Every structure is written in C-alpha cells, then in structure tokens.
Amino acid sequence: MSESNPPPSATPDKALEQVAAGERVSRLKLLRESYLYYSFKRDIGVQLCLLIFALMVLAALFAPWIAPNDPYDLTQIDIMSSELPPFWVDGSDPRFPLGTDAQGRDMLSTILYGARVSLIIGFGAVALQALIGVVFGLLAGYLGGRVDALLMRLADVQLSFSTLMVAIIVGAIVQASFGRATYSSYAVALLVVIIGLAEWPQYARTVRATVLAEKGKEYVDAARVIGLPSRRIMFRHILPNAMSPIFVISTVQIANAIISEAALSFLGLGMPETQPSLGSLIRSGFDYIQSGSWWITLLPGAVLVVLVLVINLLGDWLRDVMNPRLYKN
Amino acid sequence: MAAFLIKRLGHAILVMLVISLVAFAIQNNLGDPIASMVGQSVPESERAALREQLGLNDPFITQYLRFAAGALQGDLGNSYFYREPALDVILRHLPATLELVFAASLLILLLSVPIGVFAAIKPRSLLSRAFMSVSILGISVPVFLTAIVLIQLYSIGMQFTLFPGDTGWGAWLNGLLSTQGGLPAFGRGNQLVHIVGSWWTNFASLDGLRHLILPAISLASIMLPLFIRLIRAEMLEVLQSEYVRFARAKGLHLRRIYFLHALKNTMLPVITVGGVQIGTMVAYTILTETVFQWPGMGLMFLEAINRSDIPLITAYLMIVGVIFVVTNTLVDLVYGLVNPTVKLTGSAA
Numbered sequence: 001m002s003e004s005n006p007p008p009s010a011t012p013d014k015a016l017e018q019v020a021a022g023e024r025v026s027r028l029k030l031l032r033e034s035y036l037y038y039s040f041k042r043d044i045g046v047q048l049c050l051l052i053f054a055l056m057v058l059a060a061l062f063a064p065w066i067a068p069n070d071p072y073d074l075t076q077i078d079i080m081s082s083e084l085p086p087f088w089v090d091g092s093d094p095r096f097p098l099g100t101d102a103q104g105r106d107m108l109s110t111i112l113y114g115a116r117v118s119l120i121i122g123f124g125a126v127a128l129q130a131l132i133g134v135v136f137g138l139l140a141g142y143l144g145g146r147v148d149a150l151l152m153r154l155a156d157v158q159l160s161f162s163t164l165m166v167a168i169i170v171g172a173i174v175q176a177s178f179g180r181a182t183y184s185s186y187a188v189a190l191l192v193v194i195i196g197l198a199e200w201p202q203y204a205r206t207v208r209a210t211v212l213a214e215k216g217k218e219y220v221d222a223a224r225v226i227g228l229p230s231r232r233i234m235f236r237h238i239l240p241n242a243m244s245p246i247f248v249i250s251t252v253q254i255a256n257a258i259i260s261e262a263a264l265s266f267l268g269l270g271m272p273e274t275q276p277s278l279g280s281l282i283r284s285g286f287d288y289i290q291s292g293s294w295w296i297t298l299l300p301g302a303v304l305v306v307l308v309l310v311i312n313l314l315g316d317w318l319r320d321v322m323n324p325r326l327y328k329n
Numbered sequence: 330m331a332a333f334l335i336k337r338l339g340h341a342i343l344v345m346l347v348i349s350l351v352a353f354a355i356q357n358n359l360g361d362p363i364a365s366m367v368g369q370s371v372p373e374s375e376r377a378a379l380r381e382q383l384g385l386n387d388p389f390i391t392q393y394l395r396f397a398a399g400a401l402q403g404d405l406g407n408s409y410f411y412r413e414p415a416l417d418v419i420l421r422h423l424p425a426t427l428e429l430v431f432a433a434s435l436l437i438l439l440l441s442v443p444i445g446v447f448a449a450i451k452p453r454s455l456l457s458r459a460f461m462s463v464s465i466l467g468i469s470v471p472v473f474l475t476a477i478v479l480i481q482l483y484s485i486g487m488q489f490t491l492f493p494g495d496t497g498w499g500a501w502l503n504g505l506l507s508t509q510g511g512l513p514a515f516g517r518g519n520q521l522v523h524i525v526g527s528w529w530t531n532f533a534s535l536d537g538l539r540h541l542i543l544p545a546i547s548l549a550s551i552m553l554p555l556f557i558r559l560i561r562a563e564m565l566e567v568l569q570s571e572y573v574r575f576a577r578a579k580g581l582h583l584r585r586i587y588f589l590h591a592l593k594n595t596m597l598p599v600i601t602v603g604g605v606q607i608g609t610m611v612a613y614t615i616l617t618e619t620v621f622q623w624p625g626m627g628l629m630f631l632e633a634i635n636r637s638d639i640p641l642i643t644a645y646l647m648i649v650g651v652i653f654v655v656t657n658t659l660v661d662l663v664y665g666l667v668n669p670t671v672k673l674t675g676s677a678a
Contacts, residue, residue, distance in 0.1 A: 305470050309469040
C-alpha cells in the first residue's frame with residue numbers, strides 16, 4: 001500500500017477513502033493520515049505543550065521512584081532543615097534543589113507527590129462526570145419528552161449556580177456529615193465524587209446537542225427500522241459519532257477539575273495536609289508567606305498553573321482542529 | 330410580558346423551594362448544635378432539655394414547615410456562634426462582599442470592553458495577540474493563587490537578584506523587576522465610613538480604597554479573561570455581518586461603525602453572560618475573602634463551616650440562592666428589553 005501513498009499532508013483523508021472503499025486500514029494509519037495529526041505536526045507550540053504535559057504526568061505517575069525523598073515518611077524529615085530556599089536563592093542546601101517547607105520536607109518531592117494526587121483526582125472526576133453526563137445526555141437527546149425536560153431542567157438549575165459553588169457546598173456538607181477525620185481518610189474518592197457531581201451538566205448539554213443533530217440522520221433511521229433496541233442505537237451507533245465534542249470538552253474539564261480540587265483543598269475542604277495535593281500545599285505554604293518563605297506556596301502554585309495552562313492550550317488547539325460548531329451553544 | 334414574568338417567577342419559586350429543602354435537610358441532619366452551643370461540662374439532662382426547647386426532637390416535616398414559614402418572614406434561625414439571628418449576621422457581612430464584587434465588576438467593565446474591542450478590530454496586531462495570550466494565562470491561574478502572588482509582590486514586596494547586581498544593567502533590571510510592597514493585604518482597614526445601618530463603605534477614604542485594591546484585582550482577574558475573549562469573539566462575528574459592511578460601504582467614519590453600530594450588538598450576549606457571571610462571582614468571593622481575610626459573606630461562610638454553625642450555613646445557602654435567582658431573572662428581563670428580536674412571551678422565553 002505504501003508505494004501508492006503520497007505524503008499524508010497532501011491528502012489528509014486518503015485513509016478515509018480507503019475505508020469507504022472497503023479496504024482494511026489500521027487505526028494507527030487512520031490517525032497518521034488524519035487532519036488532527038497533520039495539524040499537530042505543523043504546530044510547534046502544541047507539540048511543546050503535549051511534551052510538557054506528558055513529562056508532568058510521567059513525573060507525577062512515577063513520583064515514588066524519582067522523588068529524592070518520601071514526604072510521607074516521617075523518618076526522612078528533619079525539622080532542622082526547614083524553610084530552606086530553592087537553589088537560586090542564597091542560603092540554599094544542595095540536598096534540596098527546590099528548598100524545604102516548614103516541616104523540613106523536600107519541596108521537589110512534595111510537589112511530585114502533590115501533582116500525582118491532583119492528577120488522579122482530576123482524571124477521576126472527569127471520568128465520573130463524563131459517565132454521568134454522557135448517559136444523561138444520550139437519554140435526554142434520544143428519548144426527548146419528559147426525560148429530556150427533567151434532566152435539562154436539573155442541569156439548568158445546577159449550572160445557574162457556578163460549578164465551583166456547588167462543589168464547595170457539597171464538600172462542606174459532606175465534611176460536616178462525616179467529620180473531618182473520616183473525610184480526610186477518604187478524601188480522594190470523595191473529591192472525585194464531589195467534582196464529578198458538580199460538573200456533569202457540561203457533558204450532558206454537549207452530548208445532548210450532538211445527539212439531537214445525529215438523531216435525524218439516515219443511519220439512525222436505518223438502525224431503528226431493522227429493529228435494534230434503543231440502548232444499542234444510543235451507545236453503539238450515536239455515541240461513536242458524538243465522540244469528538246466529548247473529546248474536546250474533556251481536556252477543558254480536566255483543567256477545571258484540577259482547579260476545583262485545588263480551590264477546595266485551599267479552603268480546607270479537600271486533601272488533608274498529611275496527603276497533600278497541589279492545592280493543600282499552596283494552603284499550608286500560605287501561612288508562611290508573611291515570614292518571607294514564598295517558595296513553599298508559590299512553587300506548587302507555579303506547577304499548578306503550568307499544568308492547567310498546557311491542558312487549556314491543548315484544549316484550545318483541539319477545539320480549533322475539530323471545530324464542530326455543535327457545542328458552541 | 331405578563332406571561333413571561335409569571336413563567337420566570339414560577340421557575341424562581343421552584344428553584345428556591347429546592348434550595349430551601351436542601352438547606353433544611355442539611356440543617357436537620359448535620360452536626361450536633363447542642364455540642365457547639367454549650368461547653369463539655371454541661372450535663373446530659375440539661376442538653377436534653379435544651380434539645381427539647383429548641384424543637385430539635387420534632388418530626389422532619391414539622392420542622393421543615395416551621396423553617397419555611399420562618400424563612401418567608403425573614404427568620405432564618407439563630408446562629409449558634411454569634412447568638413443572634415442568622416439573617417442579621419449575614420446582612421452585617423453583606424456590604425463588604427457587595428463592595429468587593431462591585432469594585433471587581435467595575436474593573437472588569439472598564440478593562441474588558443476596550444481590550445476586547447481592540448483585539449477584534451486589530452486581530453493581527455502584536456498588542457492584541459499579547460492580550461489574548463495573557464488572557465489564556467489568566468484563565469489558567471486559580472483566583473487564590475493570583476491573590477497570593479499579588480500579596481507577595483505588592484504587599485510583602487520581592488527583591489529580584491536574578492541578574493548580577495554589581496553591573497549597572499543588572500542592578501537596573503533587578504530594580505525594574507523588584508517590587509516595593511506596602512499595600513494592605515488584610516481586612517478592610519479601620520477607616521471605613523458609615524453610610525446607613527450595617528453598611529460601612531471602603532469607597533470614601535483613601536485607606537479604604539487602598540485595602541480594596543488587591544482583593545478587587547484578584548476577584549476581577551478570574552472573570553476578566555473570560556469577558557475579553559467573549560467580547561472579542563462576538564465583535565469579530567458582528568464585524569462580518571452585512572449591516573457593518575454596508576455602513577462601511579456608505580463611507581461612515583470607522584470609529585462610528587465600531588463603537589456605535591457594532592458595539593451595540595456585541596454587548597447583547599455580554600449582558601447575559603455578564604449577569605450570570607456576577608452571580609458566579611459570589612462563589613469566588615469565598616476564595617478571595619479567605620486569602621485577604623476580607624470580612625464578608627464568603628469568609629463568614631467558611632468560618633461557619635469550621636464551627637459547624639448549621640443555621641448560618643443554611644441561611645447563607647438561602648441568601649446566595651436568592652442572589653442567583655434574582656440576577657438570573659433580571660438578566661433575562663433586561664436582555665428581553667434591550668433586544669427587540671426577543672419576544673417576552675412564554676414560548677420565546
């Protein structure tokens with residue numbers, strides 16, 4: 001096949017033509033010849049963002065192996081080496097390249113572990129809200145009528161409050177009902193649930209809009225005529241065609257979820273200081289900012305900003321490339 | 330118009346009903362109010378008497394009806410911590426929050442319109458590209474982090490020593506990047522001017538305004554990028570439309586086209602989003618007020634959570650619910666009034 005192939009940039013949809021002609025084409029080849037890959041190859045900024053994002057995810061994922069210290073291990077902490085500045089400031093210690101916090105924990109290690117917690121919660125919360133949102137959106141769009149009215153009214157009410165407000169209130173209620181100690185020990189799971197529940201309407205609306213557009217197309221009619229059950233039409237026929245808007249908002253939602261988690265943790269409604277996320281690191285460092293130890297709070301903050309920024313930039317690029325005008329309203 | 334009003338009113342009442350049920354369910358199930366009211370040495374018999382006296386042993390529906398009837402008359406219960414009506418506590422903290430939101434909205438309005446319009450008129454200029462890059466950075470920085478950075482730079486001050494200080498240019502660059510600090514970053518200051526009731530204002534004294542600077546900028550920073558991007562996108566779309574091209578073909582002055590013809594239609598969607606965002610800003614005041622110890626509703630709410638002052642929490646939920654519902658309804662109304670293509674009938678709403 002390869003000898004008949006012009007460079008992918010010339011005919012981005014060559015592979016699609018082959019699919020249409022009934023040839024078997026591997027998924028990798030489809031991706032390689034897609035417009036997505038083509039525009040990715042031409043955009044250095046996006047490549048850089050993806051690289052930074054991948055590096056941060058990998059560093060966070062392998063934190064237990066690459067971090068110089070284990071911030072959870074009390075025997076590795078020395079109070080004598082507390083509040084040491086990072087390497088470019090006078091008085092720093094080469095053992096702690098990014099300095100230490102008020103308890104003498106190595107900032108580099110705590111940030112790596114913190115980013116790990118933030119990313120786990122971010123991805124978990126998005127997975128949950130995507131699950132709820134996709135199911136509700138499919139039901140509302142495909143079934144219509146009363147189900148649609150009920151689900152969308154629910155989404156409207158929830159969206160008329162800001163999602164952050166909903167998350168703060170739910171977080172406060174959950175913490176008040178379980179008590180702070182119990183809350184702390186299940187904090188990761190609880191935060192995933194809280195942020196997931198607060199943000200599902202975004203997905204539901206997007207999916208519903210796409211479903212409404214797809215519902216009138218011939219392949220859906222065909223599937224209905226041959227007597228397939230609604231569930232199969234919804235999940236196997238319509239859903240695959242609604243994937244690109246879902247994909248696009250997922251990036252933005254991950255960034256939002258990470259910010260929401262950081263905000264909740266900063267307010268003391270999130271991760272406890274014994275198992276800190278980036279947000280709780282910022283919170284605990286904020287107490288020392290007046291004493292001049294700015295790095296305890298600003299270094300985790302900088303990591304948080306870079307993480308969210310690259311995700312947002314990738315999301316912007318994805319939206320421009322895929323550009324379905326469907327979810328604009 | 331009447332049908333629209335009734336429909337909106339019905340919607341608003343429904344939402345408030347849901348909020349009040351949620352608020353009451355929280356009040357009914359969470360925390361032990363007795364434990365937070367009395368000391369540890371108070372015997373169980375006295376606690377039981379107090380429980381009975383406060384009506385905490387009544388069935389759910391009785392308590393809800395009592396709660397709802399009270400709420401309609403402005404009685405949202407007594408704060409356990411302040412030992413006075415929760416509504417009074419909230420009203421005392423409300424002016425601080427409203428002034429903060431007002432100052433931030435003013436900043437947003439004054440900055441986003443010129444910047445957004447400029448970025449739409451000259452989309453390729455270096456300055457608009459810089460604005461757009463800064464705005465995506467602004468979206469990515471959480472509001473509490475902006476606040477902390479502002480405190481570090483303009484309240485504490487920061488000396489830059491990145492460049493060699495013994496050379497002339499190094500010292501000059503260091504001086505350029507270093508900040509003095511000195512701006513207040515804690516509370517509202519003590520030179521407030523009394524207006525009426527519980528309303529003391531920050532706007533009437535220099536010290537009050539100085540205290541307002543950092544919190545207002547932090548709060549504005551989260552919405553400003555959003556508005557700039559929105560105004561730019563809408564303006565770009567309007568500039569493509571036929572009536573603008575026609576106005577240009579007629580030879581009208583460009584300034585007149587941009588600011589009279591195009592801006593009018595650009596601002597329509599901005600009103601809708603803007604109104605909703607002002608409600609949303611209430612959520613962000615919780616974060617801003619926490620960082621700056623600004624004695625407003627947000628800080629009060631967070632303290633109420635930490636003290637499990639349940640009546641105050643539920644009262645806050647109800648008040649915030651009212652604020653959201655009222656702003657959303659008003660925004661819909663105003664939008665209908667300024668946009669003649671929207672008919673204020675039940676079906677179009």
